[in-house]
């Protein structure tokens with residue numbers, strides 16, 4: 001009994017010392033600035049703005065490059081400059097590699113077993129390593145050919161429009177999605193395919209519903225989970241539909257006699273046998289392959305497609321940039337189609353791509369991170385479990401780094417233009433760097449090069465206003481619908 005009492009006493013002392021240590025650490029550092037927080041709701045209203053990345057960037061002008069927002073019991077810290085984002089995501093990656101643990105996140109991520117929303121655990125690391133090797137292998141073996149094929153198909157679709165005014169966003173989505181489905185299960189779809197439409201409809205709906213305040217309120221205010229919520233019911237239905245579609249794909253893939261290791265799914269299924277057990281003994285299973293497929297489809301479709309729509313719209317605003325890219329392609333490639341390895345010989349095209357990644361990082365707030373231990377950013381104390389929002393849009397519009405940050409000026413990335421790719425972070429960084437970065441870079445380069453080699457994009461004759469460049473921000477930053485005419489180059 002005496003021993004028991006002693007060890008309890010020691011436990012209490014250690015607990016007290018830990019609290020004291022945390023108090024001393026936090027009080028020796030300045031407290032985080034931020035807008036006044038309201039009773040119960042905190043700063044929740046700040047998060048309901050239409051264009052959240054712009055609003056968070058504006059708050060950064062007032063409160064500095066690191067500030068806090070309160071939401072229920074959660075403290076969020078918004079990072080607005082490349083310097084502080086790099087400090088958290090790259091330099092102190094192991095402190096900030098977590099993802100917020102949320103009720104609704106768990107539902108859409110198969111209980112946290114996907115890569116993008118899964119927390120930083122041994123199991124997650126083994127999962128990410130396996131999918132990363134699959135993607136690297138694809139990049140080396142087949143990716144270039146898969147993208148070239150889709151770019152040529154897109155060319156045919158645009159030719160078939162015969163210079164009529166059209167909204168190209170869906171064609172871009174199909175092209176980007178076909179790259180992923182070909183890589184994943186060796187399958188590509190036509191735009192009219194009901195199977196493809198169902199898949200897109202369902203994935204888009206999940207992303208949109210999950211981003212809605214009806215759903216995020218369930219994470220901040222658990223009591224609301226007891227009330228009927230039709231939006232939440234709809235989310236559950238779409239998640240079930242998504243899982244049924246992916247399951248059917250995986251089953252029909254497995255039913256083939258020979259598993260093709262060239263397709264990502266084949267490699268992952270084979271990989272399960274080889275890497276099944278992580279160091280701590282957890283197993284990677286079919287569920288991980290299933291969720292990785294969801295990750296690649298969601299991560300790889302809307303992002304690249306939205307980026308292409310943005311690029312064409314900006315080019316309508318500055319047609320002379322199109323001309324200079326076209327002239328460069330003709331001069332350097334002498335009529336042939338480009339390869340990714342040509343990129344260093346095409347500085348004008350490369351500068352356009354960099355400027356578009358700067359102006360419209362299509363995942364403008366990345367995916368929220370979570371501090372997995374007490375740490376600090378820019379000298380501010382950041383306690384464990386703080387949610388970190390890397391405002392990539394804000395960092396790319398920081399006037400201290402980018403003169404005239406809101407202007408579309410690809411020249412800034414050309415020789416002597418003063419812009420440096422060192423300050424670009426469209427894919428985030430560190431342990432959570434976009435898993436599809438290499439795929440995306442090849443895709444953006446080849447699609448843009450093929451499109452600008454073969455077409456001149458012009459405003460429809462009956463259209464007097466240029467596309468609105470403000471955009472609609474959700475998880476992905478998209479442009480509002482607009483029509484364009486694709487005129488074949490001679």
Ligand code: HEM
Pocket residue numbers: 089115116117128180295296297299300301303304307361362363365366367368390426427428429431432433434435436437439440444
């Ligand atoms: C223009 C194209 C793209 C951009 C700008 C982009 C950007 C990003 C960003 C900012 C993140 C969050 C990083 C963080 O949390 O710090 C991310 C995560 C991710 N992206 Fe991408 N992405 C693109 C294309 C792709 C493609 C093509 C794929 C799949 C082939 C993909 C798959 C993923 C996955 C799986 C994650 C989660 C990584 C993790 O949590 O560890 N992305 N992406």
